[in-house]
Amino acid sequence: MARSTGTTDAERRRLLKLAALGLVAAPFASSVFSVPARAADLPMVDEADPTAKALGYHCDAGKNPARTDKTAVCDGCMFYTAQPGGKSGACALFPGKLVCPKGWCSSWQKKVT
Numbered sequence: 001m002a003r004s005t006g007t008t009d010a011e012r013r014r015l016l017k018l019a020a021l022g023l024v025a026a027p028f029a030s031s032v033f034s035v036p037a038r039a040a041d042l043p044m045v046d047e048a049d050p051t052a053k054a055l056g057y058h059c060d061a062g063k064n065p066a067r068t069d070k071t072a073v074c075d076g077c078m079f080y081t082a083q084p085g086g087k088s089g090a091c092a093l094f095p096g097k098l099v100c101p102k103g104w105c106s107s108w109q110k111k112v113t
Contacts, residue, residue, distance in 0.1 A: 044088060045097045052105070055093065061104035069108075075101035078109045 045052050047059065058064040061073045074080045074091065080099065082089020088098040093107055 042090070042096060042098050045091075045094045045099050049094075049097075051094060055105040055107050057094075057099070057103060057105040059100040059103045061102055064104050066106060067104045067108075072104055072108050072110075073101065074099050074103040074105075074108075076111050078111045079107065080111070 044059075045057060047053070047057060049057075051057075056064065056066050061067055074089070075082075077091075079092040080089050080101070081092075082101065086101060089101060091097070091099045093105065
């Protein structure tokens, strides 16, 4: 029976280390090579969406009978993030979707500046 040399053992250990490193790094590779979604690529919230219905969301705040503060619109809400004057923006309550800046829902909270 042939005995392995020190070089063969070192190569085997190196191969096992690289294989283990590859297995550990594989899940992170997709995040490195993926392209983040831009706001322009996100869909608008549909008022028929279950979350939108539960929160009483309307794209036109003026058409929402539950709204009591006439100045309360998404553009002035702490959950809304968008550039001022934009046609739509992201809302923390509707991840992965956009809302109208003049919209409103029952979770509206005044933005603190």
